[in-house]
Amino acid sequence: MTNKETGAHYDTDVSGSAVVDAHASGAQFWRVMGPVLVGVGDGNLARGMYVVDGVYTIGISPTGSKTVTGPVVATDSVCDRIA
Template sequence: MPAPQEAFEQPAGARCDFAVRVQPVVDEVRKLVLAEYPDGSPRRELYTGRLVDEVTNLDTGAVTRVDASGTSLVEYAPDGSMTWYVTGPVLLGFRENAGSLPRGIWIVDGVYVVEFDPTYVHKTITLVHGSTHNVCTDVD
């Protein structure tokens, strides 16, 4: 089934030094539910498909496009935490002091795991092989 990404905006200082908008320009991501808990909530899902996001500096109008077409196996734990097992590029936002990368909007590419705490605020990335790039620097 389709799994559309919603556009979103962040104020200056939240992810980049300036206000930013992220919106999909190509969104062909699909989701497959692999397992559910007895109450019907998802336990394991697979996300795959082409996703290209446009990142815009709302102060200057500078724009860049990023390929975020990675494939993710997502596991949801009973405590509300979530773990992604990823191959390929994914776009992730980090707040100040809220994860294993500094504040920013990051394209993470390669083979890696992303662990989210139950609030989804704190993220930890474990790279098996890959790279990270802060997209804020591309539109600064």
């Protein structure tokens, strides 16, 4: 990702995999292993872009709110790295 204002950039591995259940309501439930890029506007993480790594789940409500939970979760704020 690149901050267009400063030119700061960050490259990372987001090669994890997920099984996603998508519901007619618009809700989703992800079962994830490994690092993936997650954008959060509302949820249990602060607003931003994260590389989330480990073994975890992501619940996404019909309104887009995201809840990341699991026994092994590491988050790395991409926004902080390119600020």
